[in-house]
Amino acid sequence: MGHSTLTLGQLATQLNAELVGNPDTAIQGLASLQHAKSWHLAFLSNSRYKSQLNTTEAGAVLIRKEDVSEYTGAVLIVPNPYAAFAGLTHLFDQTPRPVAQIHPTAIIAASATIDPSASIGPYVIIEDDVTIAANVILESHVCIAKGSCIGAGSWLDKHVTVQHHCQLGERVRIHAGTVIGADGFGFAPHEGQWYRIAQLGRVVIGNDVRIGANCTIDRGALDDTTIGHGVIIDNLVQIAHNVHIGDYTAIAANVGIAGSANIGKHCIIGGASGIAGHLSICDHVNLTGMAMITKSIHQPGTYSSGTSFAENSQWKKMVVRLRQLADVPLTQLIKQIEHLQVRVEQVESRATSCPPSSLSQDD
Template sequence: MRSYDLASLAELLQVKLDGDATIKISGLATLANANEGDLSFYHNPLYFNDLLKSRASAVIISPQQADNFPGNKLIAEQPYICYARASHLFAVNTQENYGLAESAHIHPQARLGEKINIGNNTVVEAGASIADGVSIGANCVIGRNASIGKDSRLDHNVCIAHDVVVGQRAHIYSSVVIGSDGFGFAKEGEKYHKIAQLGSVLIGDDVEVGANTCIDRGALDDTRIGDGVKIDNQVQIAHNVEIGDNTVICGCSAVAGSARIGKNCVIAGGVGIINHVEITDNVTVTAMSLVNQSITRPGSYSSGTGLSNTREWKKNIVRFRQLDSMAKSIKKYLTTK
C-alpha cells in the first residue's frame, strides 16, 4: 500500500499545507467514511455536516472553507480537481509488464513499437501498427491496418476492427468494439439489403471509451471521435457520427447515424439522439432525454416528464392526451368571444 507524508503530498499536488507535515496518508476516502490515515476532500455544500464530523487525517479544501475544518488541510483553489490528481497517487496499477505473451499471435507484417505489452491470446493482424508504450490486454483483436497511438491502453477483450485509428494516450476498457459495421440496410418491399460499411473510425488523443461500448464504422465517410472525449459504459455510437473535442457521453446513451455533437458537450445517462441532428458546442442534455431535433444554441436541454407517484402520473398521461383538443377548444372559445 502506498503512503505519503502530508508534506510530500502537498509538494506533489502543488498546494499549500496547513497542519502537521509529518502525518502519514495511506488512502483516499469520503468525508463520512474517512478514518485515521485517510485523505478526503470537500467541494460540495451538501457534505458540510460530513466535513464537520470527518475523522480524516487531512482534507483537501478551498481557502474560503478552510476555517470550517480544524484538522490538517491541503488548501487548493479547486479541491475537486486536486482530488482527481491525488487519486492517481493511490491508484492500483493493473497493467502488467509482460512484454509479448507467448500465446499472442502477431502477424509478421504488423509494426510494433518499443516498450509495449501484448497479452495472452491477443491477435494483431497484418499491417496493424502498435506505437511505443502501448499496453494491450488478453484476448484482444487488432484488425488489419489498424493503428494504436503512443501510450494507449486497451484492457482485456477489446476488438479494434480493420483500418481503425486510435490516437495517443487512449484508454479503451474491456469488451469495447470499435469499427464494427454500422446498422445500414436498404429496404426493397419486405426485404432488407445490407449496405457495405466502407468508412472507418478515427479516434483522437486522450480519449476514454467505457466497457461494452460500441462505435460503428462509417458507411462512406468515417465516424469521428475528437480529442479528449470521454465515453461511459454501454454507449452506442452509430455510423458516421461526429463527436467534438472534450465532450462527455454518459452510460447507456445512444447516438444514431450521422448525428453531429459539438465540442465541450455533456450528454447525460440514457439520452437518445436521433439520426442526422446537429448539436452545437457547449450543450448539456439531461438524463433520459430524447434529442429529436438539432440544437443550435448553447445551454441545458431536457425532455420527458419528471418523476411522480404512479397514480398522479397516470392522471397526467390522460391530460397529455387531451392537450390538443383542449388547445383547440380554448382557441375556438377565444375567437368566438
C-alpha cells in the first residue's frame, strides 16, 4: 500500500528533482491542475494547459525548467513531468496487496510448485505441474491449468484463466476476466461441415506485460502465440492464434488481431482497429482508431483508414456519390483524363507558337 503523506523534500529526493518551495510542505495525493487542492501535487506536461497554472490550487506542480516562469508557486523541476507523475502514482497507490498465504478454499494439485511468498486467494484452482514463482498474487477464482508457469511478481486479478502449458514472464499484471490460452479459431471445412483443428501451441508472455479486463489471447495452432516484453493491452482485446506482438507495443481497447499476424516493436494500435491475418507490421507503426489493416506495412509511420463522421444528411450524400463513382469503370476515367491532358497540351503548344496578332492601324 502506498504512502498517505509525503513531503516535497521527500518527493524531490525520490525524483532527483530541483525543488523550488518549502521542503516540509505535506503532499497527500496527486491530482490534475484543474482539480488539485492545496494537499495535492499536480503536473504540467502539455503546453496546452499552461493557462491552468493561473487557477490551480495545487500545493506544488511537476514542471519542466522552461515552463517555470509561467508559475509562481512551489515546483518540482524534472525533464519529463508525465513520466515523473507516473512513477509517483505507485507511491500513493492504495490498492491493498494480499499477504503471502494460501486460502483454505484453494484447490491445489500435489504436483504444483508454489513459492512460499506467493498469495493464493479464495477458490483458486492450480492444476498438475504448475509453477508459481516468488511474490505472485492470484486473486479469487483464478484458474491455472496443467503445466503452466507464472513468473515472479506477477498479479492475476479475479476470474483470470490461464490454460494448460502457457508461460507468463515476471511482473505480468492481468485484470479480471481475461483468458490466456483458449483454443484458437481453427477449423477445416470438409463436405459442408467444420472439423476442429487441435491447437497444439502455447501462449508465451514476456516480462512487464499489462493486460486489461476481459481480453482473450488464444494459444497457437502449431507455433506459440507470443507477447513481447513490456507490451500493454487495454480491455476487450482479441488476439488470435499464432500472433506475435513485439516488445513495448501498445494496444487500445476493442482491437481484434487475426491469426498469424506479426506486429512489430514499439507500435501503437488505436482503439477498435482490426488487423487481418497472416500479415506483418514493422516496428514503430502507429495505427489510428478504427483502422482496418488488410495488407502488410513495411515502413514506420502513422496509418489510418475509413472515413470520419459527418452530419447524417451529408454522410448519406457522400455514400451516394461513392456509389456513383463505383459505377464508372476506372479505366474509362483514366482514358478521359489522359484525353483531356493531351488537348490541354495541344492548346498550350499553339498558344506559345503563334506570334501575337498585330494591331490594325488606320491609314
